[in-house]
Structure formats: C-alpha cells, structure tokens
Amino acid sequence: MNRILLVEDHERLARLVCTGLAGAGIAADVVHRIDAAWSALQQVDYGALVLDRGLPDGDGLLLLQRLRGAGSPIPCLVLTARDALADRVAGLDSGADDYLPKPFAMDELVARVRALLRRQKELEPLDPGHGDLRLVPSDGLLQCGDQSVQLPASEMQLMLLLARKGGETVRRTALEAAAWGLTEAVTPGALDVAVHRLRRKLSALGSRLRIVNVRGLGYALRDEEKQVAE
Template identity: 70%
Template sequence: MSRILLIEDHERLAQLICKGLAGAGIAVDMVSRVDAAWAAIQQLPYQAMILDRGLPDGDGLTLLQKLRRAGQGLPCLVLTARDALHDRVEGLDAGADDYLAKPFAMDEMVARVKALLRRPVVLNALDPSYGGLTLRPDTGVLWHGENSVALSPAEMQIMLLFLRNQEDVVRRSALEAAAWGLSEAVTPNALDVALHRIRRKLIAIGSRYKIVNVRGHGYALREHAGAQ
C-alpha cells in the first residue's frame, strides 16, 4: 500500500481527504504544521505529499523549497484556496508537481494523487545498501551476495531506516513510525516481533550484520563482533 503525507491544518478537510484516499487504497499520515511535516519526512519514506499553503507556522511552500534544496524529490501536490495564476506559478516554481485549488471534488483529488504515485522518483529509486546488504524496495527483497529473503511491508520499512542510518542508533519510536505510520495504532510488542523476524532473516542470508539493542537509546545495525 502506498503511504503519503498530508500537511493540512483544517481538521475536517484533512479527515475527508484521508477518508477519500483510504477508499482508494492509499494510506495517509496527517500533520498540521511545517515543522511536524519536516520531521515526518526525515523519518518515513513517503511516496508523495499533499501540501497546504496556509499553515499555522508558515507558508507550505517554504517546506517544499527546503526539501528541493536538500535534493528531496518527493512528488508534491500543493493544495490551497488561492487560485490566481501567479499563485499557481509560484507553487510550481517552488518545486510542486501539481496544484489543486479549494474547493475541489474528491474524485479529482484521488486521481491527481494516483497520478503522482505513478511518477518515477529518481532520488528514491536507488536500492539502499550497507555492509554487504542491499534492499530492493520495489520487490521487498533483501540481498546479501547471492542470497536473498523476502520482507513483509513493515519489515521492509524498518530495514530501509536501518540501511539509511548505517550504524547510527535509531529510536524505537522512529522504527514504529516507519513500519506502521504516524497515525496507526501499534501493539506494544509489534516492533519486537518484527525485529525478531528480521534478525532471523539476516542470519538466513549469511549477513555479518545484526540488529542490536543499544540500551536506553534504541537499535542499530552493527557488525558481528567475531565477523571476518
């Protein structure tokens, strides 16, 4: 299932958008501020975002410009009450992929988001690798040399986060958010179960790296102490 980020401070509208997209099989995480959106994008590998312009802590375009300067090619639909030509041009110049003025029909919103999700994103298409491990997000398969193992969607998102952070510690909350999103309820032991399964799969493909618990801080992908 595709997962996108919605940045919209109008609660009722945000709920309607979430419901409409969920009906089309698209999972949505919702935030209402620029700073919260930036933090969420650093944690999770979203496939697209819907961005409102008028947010409590600033113009949504400032977030978009910051992302583009950082080399982040996340497809973006700018959503706003402004429909003047210069406003549309301003949004596209800031790096938006599409522009939709309020009010809008939900069918059109869903169609535009689906179109964004079909666009290839070169910066996100690379297979993340570290320590001899390579993850192919398009197939959900983790490789070590000629050995491979399939990961569940949650396991894949967790492994993506570990590979991107290399040997740095990743907090438990970040792993849970990566696997199940910001708004989805997670049972207390869901992450422990997922980590147990990934550890077994790393052993099965002969990886010299394992997931270790860094007490009081989180988890990290580290090399076996006795590995050659």
C-alpha cells in the first residue's frame, strides 16, 4: 500500500480524507502541526505530502519552503480554503505540485494524489540495489542473481531503508516508522519478527548480505565477506 503524509488540523476532515484514500489503497499518516510534519518526514519515506495551509503553528507553506530548501523532492498537494489567485500562485511558487481548494470532491482528491504517487515512482530508481541484492519495489521483489522472492510491503520498506543506509545502523524507531507508518499500532516484537523473516529470505537467496543486530540501537545491512576481510 502507498503511504502519504496528511497535514491537516481539522480532525473530522482528516478522518474523512484518510477513509477516502484507504478505499483507493493509499494509507495516510496524519499530523496537525508543522513541527510534527517535519519530524515525521525525517522518519518516513512518504510517497507524497497533502498539506493544509492554516495550521496552528503557521502557514503550511513554511513547511513546504523548508522542505524544498533542504532539497526534498516529495510531491506535494496543497489542500486549503484559500482559493484566491494570489494564494494559488504562492503555493505553486513555494514548491507545490498541485493545489486543491476546499470544499472538494473526494474522488478528485484521490485522483490527484494518485497522480502525485505516479510522478514519484517515475523519479525513483526501478531497481535500487545494495551488494549482491536488487530490490524492485513496484513488483515487491527481492532478487539475488537469478533468484527472487516476493516481499510484503512492510518487509520491502525495511529492506529499502536498510539498503539506502549502505551499512549504517538504522534505529528501531526509524525502521518501525518506515514499515508501518507513524499512526499504525506496532505490536512489541513485530520488527524483530519481520527481520527474522528477512534473514531467512536472504539466506535462501544465497546473498552475502546479513541484517546485523546493533545492540541497543537497531539493525544494519552489511556484507559478510567485507566484514571478514576487514
């Protein structure tokens, strides 16, 4: 399931949007403030951002400007009651990819978010790899040589994050957020169970890579042969 971040302080509207998106196979984490949104975006690799402007701690465009200033390419839909031409121009100039005024039709919002997610997939590499592995997120495949195995969405997100860190330790909280988002309840031990399953799959594929437990911190994806050589 695709996952986006919704920044909206109107709780009833946020629930309605989440329900509409879920019906289209799009999961959404919800935050109500700019500072919470910035924190969430540092933890989870979201496919898109749906951003309200009138937030308790300021104009949502301040968040968007900060993201663009930091080089973030995340597709963003500004969702707001401010529908004057000057407001739309300000949103687009701040780095928004789309702008939808309230009130809106849920079908249109879903269609626009889908378009953003397609755009994001076009920007991403089709086969991010690490060591002797290749991951194909669009097909949910983990490959090694001529062998492959299907991964559920949570395990794919874990592998993508570990691979992108190139052997660095990834904290447990970051891994849990990547796999299950910020709002989904994660049962104790769920991460360890998922890692155990991934380890078995890596072994079955004959990969040199191993998911290493860094005690008290998290996990890292490391090359067994390199470690022996060092």
